Amino acid sequence: MENKEARCRASIGVFDSGVGGLTVAREIMRNLPGEHIVYFGDTARVPYGSKSKDTIVRYARQIIHFLQTQDVKAIVIACNTASALALDTVEKELDIPIIGVIRPGARVAVSATKNRRIGVIGTESTINSHMYQKLICEADPSVTVYEKACPLFCPLVEEGWLKDPVTKEVARRYLAELLDKDIDSLILGCTHYPLLRSLIRELVGDQITLVNPAYETARELGELLERESLSNPDEPPTPPTAEPYRFYVSDMAEKFGHFANSILPYDIETIQKINIEEY
Amino acid sequence: MENKEARCRASIGVFDSGVGGLTVAREIMRNLPGEHIVYFGDTARVPYGSKSKDTIVRYARQIIHFLQTQDVKAIVIACNTASALALDTVEKELDIPIIGVIRPGARVAVSATKNRRIGVIGTESTINSHMYQKLICEADPSVTVYEKACPLFCPLVEEGWLKDPVTKEVARRYLAELLDKDIDSLILGCTHYPLLRSLIRELVGDQITLVNPAYETARELGELLERESLSNPDEPPTPPTAEPYRFYVSDMAEKFGHFANSILPYDIETIQKINIEEY
Numbered sequence: 001m002e003n004k005e006a007r008c009r010a011s012i013g014v015f016d017s018g019v020g021g022l023t024v025a026r027e028i029m030r031n032l033p034g035e036h037i038v039y040f041g042d043t044a045r046v047p048y049g050s051k052s053k054d055t056i057v058r059y060a061r062q063i064i065h066f067l068q069t070q071d072v073k074a075i076v077i078a079c080n081t082a083s084a085l086a087l088d089t090v091e092k093e094l095d096i097p098i099i100g101v102i103r104p105g106a107r108v109a110v111s112a113t114k115n116r117r118i119g120v121i122g123t124e125s126t127i128n129s130h131m132y133q134k135l136i137c138e139a140d141p142s143v144t145v146y147e148k149a150c151p152l153f154c155p156l157v158e159e160g161w162l163k164d165p166v167t168k169e170v171a172r173r174y175l176a177e178l179l180d181k182d183i184d185s186l187i188l189g190c191t192h193y194p195l196l197r198s199l200i201r202e203l204v205g206d207q208i209t210l211v212n213p214a215y216e217t218a219r220e221l222g223e224l225l226e227r228e229s230l231s232n233p234d235e236p237p238t239p240p241t242a243e244p245y246r247f248y249v250s251d252m253a254e255k256f257g258h259f260a261n262s263i264l265p266y267d268i269e270t271i272q273k274i275n276i277e278e279y
Numbered sequence: 280m281e282n283k284e285a286r287c288r289a290s291i292g293v294f295d296s297g298v299g300g301l302t303v304a305r306e307i308m309r310n311l312p313g314e315h316i317v318y319f320g321d322t323a324r325v326p327y328g329s330k331s332k333d334t335i336v337r338y339a340r341q342i343i344h345f346l347q348t349q350d351v352k353a354i355v356i357a358c359n360t361a362s363a364l365a366l367d368t369v370e371k372e373l374d375i376p377i378i379g380v381i382r383p384g385a386r387v388a389v390s391a392t393k394n395r396r397i398g399v400i401g402t403e404s405t406i407n408s409h410m411y412q413k414l415i416c417e418a419d420p421s422v423t424v425y426e427k428a429c430p431l432f433c434p435l436v437e438e439g440w441l442k443d444p445v446t447k448e449v450a451r452r453y454l455a456e457l458l459d460k461d462i463d464s465l466i467l468g469c470t471h472y473p474l475l476r477s478l479i480r481e482l483v484g485d486q487i488t489l490v491n492p493a494y495e496t497a498r499e500l501g502e503l504l505e506r507e508s509l510s511n512p513d514e515p516p517t518p519p520t521a522e523p524y525r526f527y528v529s530d531m532a533e534k535f536g537h538f539a540n541s542i543l544p545y546d547i548e549t550i551q552k553i554n555i556e557e558y
Contacts (some may be wrong), residue, residue: 044330051531054530055529150439154434158329167446275337
């Protein structure tokens with residue numbers, strides 16, 4: 001019984017290619033304030049969006065191996081590319097629960113759409129995997145999915161040009177063909193894209209629902225923990241602090257910290273750099 | 280004596296974070312047609328331009344180790360970031376000659392400038408290393424160097440927007456502060472940037488010399504091989520073919536091949552993918 005309780009007090013492992021997954025971690029912090037988090041950002045090998053399935057699976061295995069050394073009770077792949085390319089493979093190899101962001105995003109888009117025309121934007125690798133399309137059509141075969149890779153969005157976000165006319169022109173071009181298809185819902189299928197939300201909103205108008213899979217992922221994680229009797233029974237600290245959260249990166253901890261503090265509701269105090277290739 | 284001759288017939292190892300170094304390989308092919316080349320593009324871990332010295336040194340050591348399994352007689356770091364961050368460290372560990380692109384680029388800029396005001400553009404990591412500034416000032420302390428990181432140039436080149444109005448607007452912003460400094464020479468301090476040459480030329484006008492370190496690197500390699508009695512004595516094949524060149528990548532061989540065939544004068548027939556983390 002003691003073991004079971006200790007298990008419930010273990011952390012959630014959350015990983016991404018870099019900082020983008022912090023938008024998912026933020027939702028977990030908000031929705032499941034009693035849960036501890038170990039976050040890993042693969043800043044040495046970012047971006048994932050132009051890499052192959054083989055490579056992403058190898059990277060995901062190394063990261064999961066690292067997170068298991070931190071004794072996590074469940075894992076969230078807070079990266080669309082890794083969810084699209086690696087989740088199917090690594091979930092078969094694991095004896096703890098693991099979820100990605102794509103199934104939750106697909107599910108909420110299917111509930112949101114009225115005209116059954118959904119747009120998806122993401123990295124090259126996410127779009128080429130057609131994983132959103134697959135999961136949306138499994139949930140509702142009558143939906144038509146239109147996909148578009150937006151490879152310049154991540155570099156523009158990392159440059160900090162969130163409301164810049166250049167970014168707007170790039171977005172206008174990327175989104176034009178989706179808007180032509182009369183979509184009524186658009187999945188922001190990369191964890192960087194919610195940071196471009198207001199710029200995208202200006203371009204697509206008020207009639208299109210913007211779907212951020214991060215919200216739904218945090219909700220699904222909560223349901224999963226309940227179902228598996230893994231929720232942390234402790235009261236969250238009052239007032240909320242950064243204490244239950246630990247952050248690891250594979251490179252450039254300082255730059256990561258700067259970005260993280262602009263996304264998260266708490267200032268991160270320490271970020272540890274590890275050599276992920278050793279895992 | 281036989282050993283010495285076999286040594287001269289060995290290949291030159293050339294590496295980069297991805298495809299950019301092919302602009303250097305191309306110059307070696309043109310200037311030293313008798314030399315064989317083993318090229319490695321670290322396409323799994325590209326880009327290098329936002330990574331730390333520790334990480335780039337670790338990656339360079341792995342790649343050099345791989346190239347040594349291919350029995351190369353000399354190595355060219357055909358990547359500005361890796362030349363800036365790793366050359367100093369790895370050259371002390373090697374018993375074969377190794378050169379980067381920064382010293383050649385710095386040297387030719389110093390000969391080109393009349394008003395002793397030189398601009399340098401490159402990745403964040405190259406610019407933050409101030410290696411161009413250091414080597415230029417060693418060559419001529421009276422020169423003033425103005426540096427500017429251009430992090431969006433590589434993604435724009437990889438998106439293929441070489442002559443696009445968006446790219447021109449980004450370049451206009453990046454270059455404005457250098458043009459204000461009245462530079463008369465501008466070093467294209469990233470192997471991707473020569474692909475933006477005509478767009479940059481339009482913005483800076485005819486009065487500024489654009490320095491592409493690739494030319495000078497190939498020339499310095501030729502001098503080095505002569506000096507060390509390592510030049511290949513064989514006649515190059517007539518007509519020229521792709522046969523003496525071998526290509527390895529860490530990911531996405533097909534995409535690399537597509538890009539390579541647009542840069543090189545020969546079509547590449549085979550590209551082998553290796554797991555560079557094992558070296």
